[in-house]
Amino acid sequence: MRRGLFFLILFFSSTLALAEPGLKALNLTTNPDGSQSYSLSLQVLVLMTLMSFLPAMLLAMTSFTRIIIVLALLRQAMGTMSTPTNQILIGLALFLTFFIMTPVIDKSYSTAVKPYIDETMPAAEALDKALLPFRQFMMDQVRETDVALFSDLSGEDVGQYTVSDVPMSVLMPAFITSELKTAFQIGFMIFIPFLIIDLVVASVLMAMGMMMLSPLIVSLPFKIMLFVMVDGWVLIVGTLASSFYV
DSSP: OHHHHHHHHHHHHHHHHHHSOSOGGGOEEEOTTSOEEEOHHHHHHHHHHHHTTHHHHHHHHSSHHHHHHHHHHHHHHHTOTTOSOHHHHHHHHHHHHHHHHHHHHHHHIIIIIHHHHTTSSOHHHHHHHHHHHHHHHHHHHSOHHHHHHHHHHHTOOGGGOOGGGSOHHHHHHHHHHHHHHHHHHHHHHHHHHHHHHHHHHHHHHHHTTOTTSOHHHHHHHHHHHHHHHTTHHHHHHHHHHHTTOO
16 A cells, blocks of 8 residues: 555656646846846755754854853752753753854844845855844854864964954854853852852761762752852853853
């Protein structure tokens, strides 16, 4: 039955292909200035293909990497195992990323996407202008040492480039490594108060001779109480959001 269904689908597909003369997606339009542009259907196809790279772009060009690492380190410092769950942390990181990146996205839309939709700007120029706000955002967060490292590895001299001319092959890995370093610095500061609670609880248990009782079980309620009393979620979210505007 499956083979019959497969050949039936193949038959109808071939019939539709023969019934449609030519591939409209491959048509080219000659502009008055002599340049050529692809048909709209092919541009949509390219856009749909580029959407498959959205997860990579989310990690390499936005604030998502720093946020999700800090939240994961926070959960580990508190010792709450899988609470909050990975889905909750990813959802929170996505909404924070959207909040932080909204000015960048709005600028990219107003300067590139909208003119392209209005057919007042060609696709190549629109792509360059759409990436420019993201380049500026990454340049504001990246460290010069990381840029110099990948510049030396790639053989590119980025010292003479402006923001719009920095190669993405240098800027993106430099931005990721900078985000990793910043995230671990914030995570180190988060670990300190919880580590102090663990040391105090472990010392008290040893002084009482309760060697068989795990300090993590006893310290967990005190960690949660401390985190709630200082309104920890507001502090963490506010620190993450403000770290991108310093």
